[in-house]
Amino acid sequence: MMDQTRFSALLSAYGADPKRWPQAERPGALAFMENNGETATRLMAETGELDGLLEAARAEPPSAELAGRILAAGQAQARFAPEWARLAAVLALSAGLGLGWGGASLGGASQSDAAYAMAFSSFADPAYEELVDFIDGEGR
Numbered sequence: 834m835m836d837q838t839r840f841s842a843l844l845s846a847y848g849a850d851p852k853r854w855p856q857a858e859r860p861g862a863l864a865f866m867e868n869n870g871e872t873a874t875r876l877m878a879e880t881g882e883l884d885g886l887l888e889a890a891r892a893e894p895p896s897a898e899l900a901g902r903i904l905a906a907g908q909a910q911a912r913f914a915p916e917w918a919r920l921a922a923v924l925a926l927s928a929g930l931g932l933g934w935g936g937a938s939l940g941g942a943s944q945s946d947a948a949y950a951m952a953f954s955s956f957a958d959p960a961y962e963e964l965v966d967f968i969d970g971e972g973r
Contacts, residue, residue: 835861837869841876849880 835843835858843862847853854862866873895903 835865837865837872837876840865840869840873844876844880848884849877850884 840862843854843858847855851859851863866877
């Protein structure tokens with residue numbers, strides 16, 4: 834059985850024309866209209882106004898001539914891209930890469946960064962214990 838909330842949602846989604854309602858929902862909605870005439874009529878009128886406005890605002894598809902002119906204008910612009918635009922893109926890319934690499938080499942790692950990296954990287958090395966044993970054996 835359809836209630837007012839579901840009927841309102843159906844109208845909001847599909848409009849006031851019962852032909853647009855889903856087949857599965859249509860019998861319940863029509864039964865709601867019969868049993869709740871005044872409420873259904875009011876909701877249908879509100880939705881019908883919006884349907885009318887949407888129909889009136891519908892735009893006509895463009896003519897074939899207009900579509901052809903738009904496509905031709907786009908192709909003409911693509912063919913005449915300025916040469917300087919390609920050169921500017923290459924220069925910007927080169928400058929960015931050069932500054933990135935140059936800046937990275939200027940910073941360097943501090944001693945504390947190096948000590949931190951060495952301290953934690955040694956735990957991942959399986960030969961660490963062997964190296965420590967070797968050094969301890971040589972030092973005695």
